[in-house]
Amino acid sequence: MSVQWFPGHMARARRKIREILKWIDIVFELVDARAPRSTRNPESDALFGEKLRVVILNKEDLADPAVTKAWLEALRGDGTEAVALSADRRGVAGKLSAVAERLLAAKREAWRRRGIRSRPVRALVAGIPNVGKSTLINALAGRSAAATGDRPGITRGQQWIRVGLDLELLDTPGLLWPKIDDPRVALRLAATGAVKDELFEAEEAALFLLDVLKRHYPDRLRRRYGADVPVEGSGPELLEAIGRKRGCLAEGGRIRTDRAAAVLLHDFRTGKLGGISLERPSDEG
Ligand SMILES: Nc1nc2c(ncn2[C@@H]2O[C@H](COP(=O)(O)OP(=O)(O)OP(=O)(O)O)[C@@H](O)[C@H]2O)c(=O)[nH]1
Ligand SMILES: [Mg+2]
Incomplete structure (x- = not known):
């Protein structure tokens, strides 16, 4: 990213x-x-x-x-x-x-x-x-x-x-640094809202967020999006399921994963998923 x-x-x-x-x-x-x-x-x-x-x-x-x-x-x-x-x-x-x-x-x-x-x-x-x-x-x-x-x-x-x-x-105005080497750092900045939404792919940030949620907070996903969301599945499968639940549909019944990503990011940023941490002191990157 x-x-x-x-x-x-x-x-x-x-x-x-x-x-x-x-x-x-x-x-x-x-x-x-x-x-x-x-x-x-x-x-x-x-x-x-x-x-x-x-x-x-x-x-x-x-x-x-x-x-x-x-x-x-x-x-x-x-x-x-x-x-x-x-x-x-x-x-x-x-x-x-x-x-x-x-x-x-x-x-x-x-x-x-x-x-x-x-x-x-x-x-x-x-x-x-x-x-x-x-x-x-x-x-x-x-x-x-x-x-x-x-x-x-x-x-x-x-x-x-x-x-x-x-x-x-x-x-003072918020400051970011000129070069961000680690893509995970960039994704955390994007997910928390430090970077303007127009400057990154919502789906990429959402898949990163789903990774954290699947690993550390699967119960929150079930509570928010239904007991049957596939928390064991892949990120894209999970995002599709969230889109289906939330009616993010295009013509022909195709799922708008960009909209599903926006829903997930919004829920995270407004605390609808509960308290979520994106990194731990023991994390490497
Ligand atoms: N949930 C929650 N929201 C907060 C908290 N502190 C600030 N916010 C919200 O975060 C958003 C950004 O707050 P600002 O105070 O404008 O942030 P800033 O650091 O001055 O941002 P820039 O001026 O753009 O650099 C606003 O919507 C605030 O209401 C907090 O402790 N908890
Ligand atoms: Mg300010």
Whole structure:
């Protein structure tokens, strides 16, 4: 699977992030809880260097809780500060500020010692497209300060948002990296909605998703599409069966597998299949 998904605005956004980093006290790096490794920019360590950083596994509500727990343990085991949350649910501010304040304590103390008058902490909110950066900012701000939407590419430029007296958040456009070598990574990005739907084959992403579902969540397939769906069959057979169940028919009774793929992706993205994780810490790729 190869797509052109590094438009000019992303290259510009990356340059701007480099420029602005010197003003930033802490980075909130959002990844998708359903695929925390594949949705994390491999350049982020190079980009954010020694900045204080919290990795946020967002959309926790759409992921498999047991797998999310394993990811948190793996990340923390590597010395990464990590927290899982759902940016669009209540209680986000408390959960995040507990981690952030612990990290910032030393910095605040250093300011105090150097006689620097207290100023708001500046946090950069970074992550791939559609991962929930603007939603998180709105949750922290307690108001609709940033535009959000159920497709990638909503935020186009940087925008500072003041949250109370103590915190300023910088919203940024979602960033993908120029080259994605592993096709499974590309498929996870496509399935979670980080890439515009026009840029990949829905059927390819759906077959990938069915592979995961067959292996780890066959009961969810039966529950959603009927006890008789052939979870033991091949991916294409399964997709046909889903299409038949959902009335995705063309003239002559042929099954529109492109429509069936869209149904499956929609069900996955909106949580209709329950919490599903697309990768585990032990996965190789
Ligand atoms: N289920 C669920 N949906 C979420 C969560 N957080 C955000 N969303 C949804 O994800 C979609 C994308 O959210 P945005 O906040 O616009 O994402 P963004 O990272 O700012 O995206 P860009 O600006 O395009 O880079 C919206 O439809 C949100 O409602 C979450 O925790 N759970
Ligand atoms: Mg945004």
